[in-house]
Amino acid sequence: MLINSTDRKPSFDKQDLVEVSIVMPCLNEAETLATCVRKAQSYLSENNVSGEVIVADNGSSDGSQQIARSMNARVVNVPTRGYGSALKEGIAAARGQYIIMGDADDSYDFSRLNPFVQKLRQGYDLVMGNRFRGGIAPGAMPPLHRYLGNPVLTGIGRLLFASPCGDFHCGLRGFRQDSITALDLQTTGMEFASEMVVKATLHKMKIAEVPTTLSPDGRSRPPHLNTWRDGWRHLRFLFMYSPRWLFFYPGIFLILVGLLGTLWLLPSPKVHTLLYSSTAMTIGFQIVVFALFTKVFGISEGLLPPDRRFKRFSRYLNLESGLIFGSILVLLGIGASIYAFGIWGQHSFGSLNPAETMPIVIPAVTSFALGFQVIFSSFFLSILGLKRK
Structure with missing residues (x-):
């Protein structure tokens, strides 16, 4: 397993090639970051996957960077605020042929990534997790999101773009780095998740879906997601691209x-x-x-x-x-x-x-x-x- 804690994308030769980069956007996730990094590293070592863990930090002030470095995860400092900004910089810094991204709030299980890696190895460009197929634990998703927000936005996305994805906003997903980089994703906020699915569909990339679970957020503070503001941004983006x-x-x-x-x-x-x-x-x-x-x-x-x-x-x-x-x-x-x-x-x-x-x-x-x-x-x-x- 190859893990480096430097902030910049290091130089490497062919012998140092990484297969999987696990990228976590981070903004004050000190309560749960260590657990997420530990699970991701355990997956890589237990499954003999050549990989790295990257924490794309968006300006944390709670010591998240120090926690990540102490666990030998690479930290990429992203000064421009936004979920999409953090992920774009993390993806750009990744050395892996495949990238798996997921939130650092311990709602996704980074120790169970085999379904994603297997699909990527089979040649898929984008592998989406589906929380509705895998299981949503009690209290993991607000009823408004579970029964209205996600189904409605996903349904609109499937209608407008004929996308095969049944969970547009699942935060755990894997993709080929070269394929997603070629899409030239632009958004900097939460709609980054929709942009990835929409553009991959429009460019007729190979998309697969695997069941994944969603657990309650492990943090004591409220999530960064704003229901109505971010929901509107997703809806606005879907129509603007159609x-x-x-x-x-x-x-x-x-x-x-x-x-x-x-x-x-x-x-x-x-x-x-x-x-x-x-x-x-x-x-x-x-x-x-x-x-x-x-x-x-x-x-x-x-x-x-x-x-x-x-x-x-x-x-x-x-x-x-x-x-x-x-x-x-x-x-x-x-x-x-x-x-x-x-x-x-x-x-x-x-x-x-x-x-x-x-x-x-x-x-x-x-x-x-x-x-x-x-x-x-x-x-x-x-x-x-x-x-x-």
Whole structure:
């Protein structure tokens, strides 16, 4: 077993290669850290696994660093606060081919890591623990988290991304270092856990799940997790990484509802309802455009993986086609407006019956507005698509 207590990632030759690095984020975990490190070291020695234990300390003031060093664990000092920040630095410092991460509050059993290591050796990129399959001890998880928070967020994640994971927020998980490093994870807070699962799914990595247990937190102080704040951050992240569900599907729904409503209402005198249906089309179109903006930006910045279907579709979304289509809509709006103006002239520009003119004016204004949206959205998409270093 190779264990080093230096703060920086040391140099090593091929004979010093480590198979498994066990990384624990730490912020004032003096009460439970020694137990976690001891269990992790026991697992490595008892199973003849070449490994190391890394404590990614996030600015502890209770002596956690000294405890870790006294037990020959490597300490990586992480000045930037946040669960994700600590884990990213710990992962970057790890020498292992495989990494197993877990909280240092003694809620996870580091002495039973064989299921994770076996799956990693079989070639999986990410191995998630599932506490609902392995067992949650009484008092280990608040009822709000167990029956609402985790199931809802996991269900949303599975719906948005077709992920195979049944426990998105299990803190005990293993992965290949090169695979996760290639994902270029960005978040610094608790949503780091969701980002890892989402990106691994989007990049079509091999993901497995193994049962794991959850025990009550061994600390006497409250946990760092804030139920509503961190829950919202997870939910916000899931939708931000899914332009289809956040923008595209709602936009298409509004466009279809507005279009069908407009076609149904045109022959009728219900002009006020016609105004709402036309507005629905305009709003829906703008939301769909946001989906395109987000997709192009996400892919260009490496936040989202390349999408072959979107790439084929985007061939028709060039500036020239947008200008042509937008100009046609503007001309249609102008033509309908001229026609309505002619009707007004026939009445000597006096009072008009709204039921007669508004079914012409409202579609004309809608076409006019959509045309300009198409034109300027095409320019913006072209700017987003510019090649840059």
